[in-house]
Amino acid sequence: MPASGSVSDERRQSTRPSRFPKLAGLALRPVPLFAVQPVLNRLVRDIASRRPELFERLGPHIHTAFAIDVEELPFVLRLLPDPGNPSLTAHRRAENIPFGASISGPFMTLFAIMDGDGDSDALFFARDVEVGGNTEAAVCLRNALDDLEGSVVDDILEIGGPLYAPLKMMLAYLRKSEARP
Amino acid sequence: MSPPQPPRLNRPELICPAGTPAALRAAVDAGADAVYCGLQNATNARNFPGLNFTPDALAQSITYAHERDTKVLLAVNSFATAPGAKLWQDAVDIAASLNADAVIVADIGVAQYVAENHPGLRLHLSVQAGASSPEAIRYYCREFGVSRVVLPRILTVTEISAIHDEIPCEIEAFVFGNIGMMAEGRCSLTNYVTGQSTNMDGVCSPASAVQYVKNADESLAAKLGEFEIDCFAENESAGYPTICKGRYLTPARSGTYYAFEEPVSLNLSSLLPELVGAGVTALKIEGRQRSRSYVRAVVSAYREAIDDIMEGAEADLSVLISLTEGGKQTEGAFKSKKWR
Amino acid sequence: MASSELTMGPLIFHWPAEQKRDFWLRIADEAPVDTVYLGETVCSKRTPFFDDPYLAKVSQRLQGAGKKVIWSTLSEVMIKRDRKIVADICAQEDMAVEANDASALFHLSGKPHRIGQALNVYNEATMQFLASKGATHFCLAPELPRSCITSLAQTAKRLGVGLEVQVFGRMSLALSARCYHARAYGRTKDNCLFVCEEDPDGMDLSTRSDTPFLAINGIQTLSHAYLNLSGEVSALQQMGVGAFRLSPHSGDMVAVAHCYRDLLDNKITVDEADVMLKELKVPQPMANGFFHHQPGYKMVSTLSERT
Numbered sequence: 112m113p114a115s116g117s118v119s120d121e122r123r124q125s126t127r128p129s130r131f132p133k134l135a136g137l138a139l140r141p142v143p144l145f146a147v148q149p150v151l152n153r154l155v156r157d158i159a160s161r162r163p164e165l166f167e168r169l170g171p172h173i174h175t176a177f178a179i180d181v182e183e184l185p186f187v188l189r190l191l192p193d194p195g196n197p198s199l200t201a202h203r204r205a206e207n208i209p210f211g212a213s214i215s216g217p218f219m220t221l222f223a224i225m226d227g228d229g230d231s232d233a234l235f236f237a238r239d240v241e242v243g244g245n246t247e248a249a250v251c252l253r254n255a256l257d258d259l260e261g262s263v264v265d266d267i268l269e270i271g272g273p274l275y276a277p278l279k280m281m282l283a284y285l286r287k288s289e290a291r292p
Numbered sequence: 293m294s295p296p297q298p299p300r301l302n303r304p305e306l307i308c309p310a311g312t313p314a315a316l317r318a319a320v321d322a323g324a325d326a327v328y329c330g331l332q333n334a335t336n337a338r339n340f341p342g343l344n345f346t347p348d349a350l351a352q353s354i355t356y357a358h359e360r361d362t363k364v365l366l367a368v369n370s371f372a373t374a375p376g377a378k379l380w381q382d383a384v385d386i387a388a389s390l391n392a393d394a395v396i397v398a399d400i401g402v403a404q405y406v407a408e409n410h411p412g413l414r415l416h417l418s419v420q421a422g423a424s425s426p427e428a429i430r431y432y433c434r435e436f437g438v439s440r441v442v443l444p445r446i447l448t449v450t451e452i453s454a455i456h457d458e459i460p461c462e463i464e465a466f467v468f469g470n471i472g473m474m475a476e477g478r479c480s481l482t483n484y485v486t487g488q489s490t491n492m493d494g495v496c497s498p499a500s501a502v503q504y505v506k507n508a509d510e511s512l513a514a515k516l517g518e519f520e521i522d523c524f525a526e527n528e529s530a531g532y533p534t535i536c537k538g539r540y541l542t543p544a545r546s547g548t549y550y551a552f553e554e555p556v557s558l559n560l561s562s563l564l565p566e567l568v569g570a571g572v573t574a575l576k577i578e579g580r581q582r583s584r585s586y587v588r589a590v591v592s593a594y595r596e597a598i599d600d601i602m603e604g605a606e607a608d609l610s611v612l613i614s615l616t617e618g619g620k621q622t623e624g625a626f627k628s629k630k631w632r
Numbered sequence: 633m634a635s636s637e638l639t640m641g642p643l644i645f646h647w648p649a650e651q652k653r654d655f656w657l658r659i660a661d662e663a664p665v666d667t668v669y670l671g672e673t674v675c676s677k678r679t680p681f682f683d684d685p686y687l688a689k690v691s692q693r694l695q696g697a698g699k700k701v702i703w704s705t706l707s708e709v710m711i712k713r714d715r716k717i718v719a720d721i722c723a724q725e726d727m728a729v730e731a732n733d734a735s736a737l738f739h740l741s742g743k744p745h746r747i748g749q750a751l752n753v754y755n756e757a758t759m760q761f762l763a764s765k766g767a768t769h770f771c772l773a774p775e776l777p778r779s780c781i782t783s784l785a786q787t788a789k790r791l792g793v794g795l796e797v798q799v800f801g802r803m804s805l806a807l808s809a810r811c812y813h814a815r816a817y818g819r820t821k822d823n824c825l826f827v828c829e830e831d832p833d834g835m836d837l838s839t840r841s842d843t844p845f846l847a848i849n850g851i852q853t854l855s856h857a858y859l860n861l862s863g864e865v866s867a868l869q870q871m872g873v874g875a876f877r878l879s880p881h882s883g884d885m886v887a888v889a890h891c892y893r894d895l896l897d898n899k900i901t902v903d904e905a906d907v908m909l910k911e912l913k914v915p916q917p918m919a920n921g922f923f924h925h926q927p928g929y930k931m932v933s934t935l936s937e938r939t
Contacts, residue, residue, distance in 0.1 A: 168312075168342040223585075227314070230586040233615045236530050236555070243506070247341050247499035254342030257583045258312035374783035377755035401757030421734070424809075425709045427719070428734035431741075435765075446710065446809030474806040474853070475708055477752060480775040481805050481846075484855055484928035487921065489775055491752060517927060520839045536806075540837040540845065544816050544830075548840045551812060551848070625809060632810045632821035 144186060147201045150274055155190070155199035157270050158263060166194045168255035172248040178208060180215035192252075212248035216240040222285055224253065227262040301565065303602055305574040307365070307464060308591045311343040315584040316353045316364075322588050323595030326363035328396060329353070329580065330494075335383040336367040337398075337420055337476075338580040339494030351390050363393035367580075369418035370494040371399045371477070381405050388413050396442065397421075398477050403436040416464070417441045420477040420491075426458035433461050440464055442576065445471050445558065446625045446632075449566045456571030465567055467560040468590055468612065469578025471624050472496070473536040473553040481535040485517040497534045504533075514538075529620075531555020557616035558624050561594075561609035564601050567626075586615055636865075636896040637875040638889060639667040639796060641749075641771075642704040644674050644804070644849055644879065646828045649682040655880065656690040660697040663889040667700040667875070671721065673707050673732055673750070675811070675850045676714045677824070704730040707750035708807045708851060730771070741765040746794075749773050749804065754780065756787040769794035771877060774803040774859060777925040778867070785872040794874055799861040800888060801879025802834060802847055802854040803919075803928065812848045821851075832882035855928060860918035862905040863934030865895055887912050902934070 158165070166173055169192055179188040186201040189208050202208045214221070220239045223229030231253050234240040242249045256263065264282055267275060308324035310316035319327045330336025332344040345353065354364045366387040372380035380402045387395045388410045395413060397403050398420035406415050419442040423429045432438045440462040443452060456463055474481065479496075483489035486501040497516055505513040510526040514533040521538030524530045531537045537555045539548040558578070560567065567575065575598070577590050590612060597607030613621060625631045640659055643652060659668060670687055672679050691701045705718050715735060722729055722739035731737050732750035746769040753759050753770055762770075770793060772781060781797065788795040813835060814824035828835075834847030834854050847854040858881075861868065865876065876896060878888060891908045894900040900908075910916060921930035 170341055172341070224583075227583075228585050230583045230589070230615055232532075232582055233586065236616075237614070238512075238524070238527065238530055241506070241512070242504055245500075246502040246504065250340065250499040251342035253583070254312065254340075258314045260314065371752050371754040372757070374755045374780045374787070377757060380755075399752065399754065399758060400761055401755045401759075404757055404761045422708075423734055425715050425733075425735045427715060427738040428709065431734045431738040434738075435741075435761075444809070451711075473810065474808050478707075478750060479806040480773070480803075480922075480928065481853065483775050483922065484803075484805050487925065487927040491775070492754065492780075519843060519845055520841055523840060535846075538839075540839060541842065542816055542835055542837050542848075544835065549816070551816065551837055552808070552810070552853075629822060630820050 144201050144203070147186070150278060151188070151199040151201060153272075153274055154267065154278075155197045158266055159192075159194065159197040161266055161270075162259060162263070163194070165255050165259065166192060168258055169251050172211070172245070172251045175211035175245060175248040176209060177248065177252060178210035178213040178215075178244075179221070180204075180213060181221055182215065182217045184218070210244060212245040212252070213243040214240065214249055214252070215243070219285070222264075225256060225262065226264040226286070227257060227259065301568045301602065302573075304568050304572060304598060306591070306594055306598060307574050307576040308587060309469075309577055309580040309582070310353075310587065311338065311340075311580040311582065312584065313345065313349050313353050315580075315582075315587045317356060318584040318588040319591050320357050320360050320362045322591035324362055324591050326365055326393065326574070327353075327357060328365040328367050328576075330367045330369075331383050331386065333379060333383075334370055334373075334492065334494045335380050337369050337418075337490065337494050337496075338367075339370070340581055341499060343581060347386050347390070350386070350392075354390050354392060358391070365394045365396055365416065366392045367396045367418065368402060369396050369398045369420045371420075371491040372402050373492040377401065381409075384410065384413070394439070400435075403432065403438070407436040411437075414439050417461075418477075419444055419466070422475045422477045424475070426455050429455070429459045429461065433459065440573065442466075444476060446475070448629055449563060449570050449626055452567070452572065452626075453570035462573035463571060464574035464576050465560075465572045466558060466578055467564065467567070467575045468594065469558055470532060471553070471556070471558045471578075471622070472534075479536075482516075485519055485535065497532065502533045529555070554620065556620040556622045558626075559609065559612060559616065559621035560623060560626055561597055561607055561612075563623060563626055564597060564607060568601070582615075589615060636869055636873075637666045637794075637796075638664065638893050638896060639875050639877045640665045640669065640885070640889070641798065641801070641877045641879045642669040642671060642673045644852065644854075645832055645834065645882075646675070646678050646681075646826060646850065647832055647882075648829065649686060651832075652682045653686045653690060655885070657693055658886060659889075660690075660694045660699065662886045664893040665699065665878070665889050667702060668694050669702045669704040669730060669748075670694075671704040672717075673704050673748070674852050675828075676706060676711075676717050677821075677826070679717060681826075700728070702728045702730050702746060704748055705732050705736045707732040707748075707804075708809070709733045709735040710809060731767075737762075737765070744768050747771065749798065750807070753784070756783060759784060759787050759793070760791060763791045763793050767793065769796065769875070771796040771798070771875075774798055775922050775928065778864075778923050779925070781868070781873065781923075782871050789872050795872065796875035796877055797861070797868055797873050798859060798877040798879055799865060799868075799892060800877075801858055801881055802856075803859050803922075804852055805846070805855055805928075806853040808851050808853070811851050812853065813850050816848065824850075855919065856915075857917065857919035857929050857931075858914055859920065860906070860909060860914075860931075861920055861923060862892075862895055862909070863902045864920060864923050865892075865902075869896070881914075883914060884912055888914070 177190040305325040308319040396416040398418040536552040730746040730748040732748040811821035813828040837846040922928040924932040
């Protein structure tokens with residue numbers, strides 16, 4: 112069951128760091144930006160072409176820039192869903208990239224939301240996820256991801272090509288992981 | 293009231309929320325008897341960005357539900373607003389043409405439109421109508437042929453039982469989810485602060501007017517429009533950014549306090565047998581704005597609980613605590629008048 | 633154009649009974665209002681103090697002074713006591729009654745009655761249906777914007793029913809089953825000890841940065857800002873709104889009534905009216921946002937609309 116299970120009433124303290132599995136840490140930590148960027152380029156275009164409905168629910172926020180700040184990653188992701196020219200880029204934290212809305216939280220939490228398996232309201236109540244900038248845009252993105260048949264993670268696992276091999280390995284591992292929020 | 297005996301219980305319907313087609317399928321698959329949803333406009337009380345159904349998506353969803361013996365109820369439960377009131381009539385027409393199993397309405401003009409133009413369409417009185425007495429409910433039954441009333445979340449089980457004995461229609465009661473503190477259909481707090489109206493635009497604390505500001509001490513301020521309605525300390529759990537869940541100052545007290553209510557969620561799992569014994573036909577879960585994973589979790593848990601209770605077993609729904617606001621739950625008004 | 637009617641809405645606060653009595657007696661003798669609304673609209677626990685012993689007498693005096701008296705009713709009806717009060721008022725044959733909840737409509741359908749602010753009339757069909765059941769006069773909710781009032785004014789004209797809009801006083805924004813006055817003092821509604829009597833104009837709530845925000849009146853939540861539609865009165869008159877409601881506060885309501893009477897009669901300008909209200913110590917800034925489809929607390933300049 113998602114986002115429930117063993118979580119107790121006393122859940123006040125975040126248990127973030129321990130949730131991040133070691134393998135995922137190993138897979139991501141040493142990766143430099145220039146190595147990540149080609150995968151991101153492909154990824155966002157592949158998802159955009161497979162999932163045009165994602166954009167419908169974004170409505171007025173289709174041109175909003177989203178900063179996705181995953182705590183354990185050494186970089187910040189910037190998503191521009193623009194259907195004509197979608198982009199997903201990695202930036203160093205020090206860069207101070209411009210964004211319309213920001214979403215930050217631990218990797219496993221954001222992964223669960225992306226995988227249609229976490230309730231972002233509950234995660235927000237528990238202060239696991241934080242939203243900045245244009246709240247409406249962030250809510251739109253959440254709703255858009257939530258309405259997908261299957262999930263974006265399913266898509267990545269289905270897409271072929273050597274570029275995705277390490278990513279797929281990691282995602283498959285994370286799905287099995289006990290560390291889900 | 294003496295506790296009702298199990299043989300008296302009629303199996304209640306489980307009424308579940310869906311903000312998206314994916315959530316609707318999740319609810320159907322998890323064992324909902326009926327799912328309620330709304331169109332992507334001001335005609336329903338959860339008119340949030342990225343949420344709700346186009347007429348096409350609604351048609352497909354109704355087919356999906358009907359193939360699995362699940363009903364679909366369309367909420368047309370905001371207040372039709374002149375000069376654009378036709379939008380609400382159109383929503384009712386869509387429900388009728390797509391064979392929705394009922395429309396849930398609050399507005400007298402919309403109810404009248406249903407009664408006059410779609411006499412075969414089942415009419416449920418929304419909680420937004422704020423019908424909290426037998427006379428008010430009987431008024432809507434008498435004038436518009438309402439088949440079911442969704443009761444405001446302000447009554448005790450004993451009062452629900454008394455109402456049941458005095459009205460000619462079925463009762464639907466909320467059992468889980470967010471509890472609004474204000475009488476539904478009579479709250480313009482959001483409009484006062486944001487210029488968008490709960491009654492007319494179907495929004496409560498619209499995300500477009502919400503801003504979270506991180507302070508230097510890691511506390512998180514929640515702002516609605518120009519007003520700071522709350523501020524959460526670093527590890528303090530948060531709630532919905534609604535005015536009725538905020539903390540304020542008043543001369544009679546020192547320091548901020550929850551002037552209306554703390555961020556808690558309703559969970560009536562322990563009162564289910566009493567509710568059914570009081571004559572409640574349908575148990576309703578709140579949360580059209582929530583994710584499909586919430587819908588799946590809550591609907592599955594309540595499905596199991598209802599089935600357990602019908603077999604005379606105890607139901608345990610403590611697993612739902614992590615989905616509640618502020619990680620806290622309450623029986624609200626249902627258990628005791630002291631809540632008031 | 634027929635002369636505009638000025639009305640004194642129901643007294644929503646819990647003042648000591650003698651203060652309430654003196655207030656209405658002074659309104660009877662001195663205030664240039666055409667119609668007054670009597671009767672408790674917020675909390676049925678308050679009725680034994682004033683309504684039961686004094687209301688009939690006060691009503692006589694008001695009628696003797698040439699004022700039309702309407703009996704308003706509870707906005708939230710839930711427990712036995714609420715229901716009985718509403719049923720009793722509606723059963724009186726010789727009283728003009730204003731309904732604020734569907735429970736009153738249950739009793740009043742089929743005979744002439746008025747519709748109050750707490751009943752949602754937002755569209756033509758609702759107005760027409762209620763009129764067909766005997767409603768002769770409607771007072772609109774404060775949150776309605778200009779476009780909506782315009783449409784409803786046309787409908788009211790067609791149906792031959794009266795239309796009223798609140799122009800002065802704190803706006804009712806929400807009702808609840810819970811008493812927030814009692815809650816602020818750590819009490820419950822049943823055990824409130826009538827603490828709402830402490831605040832003649834409501835208990836102020838401000839944000840944690842001390843910005844004035846709302847006001848509490850028992851189960852009712854009010855705006856902090858006082859509504860002032862002085863700049864919109866002329867537009868409302870042109871739309872066909874015939875009655876203008878003042879909501880009573882502890883300040884000098886007779887003077888407030890004179891101010892709006894003169895404004896309705898075009899004897900003073902909007903600016904003069906606003907200066908008078910300020911001199912009467914009405915809390916500033918006042919608000920007119922709802923009418924202009926803006927947040928309700930805002931004061932939108934109406935200079936361009938003034939001729």
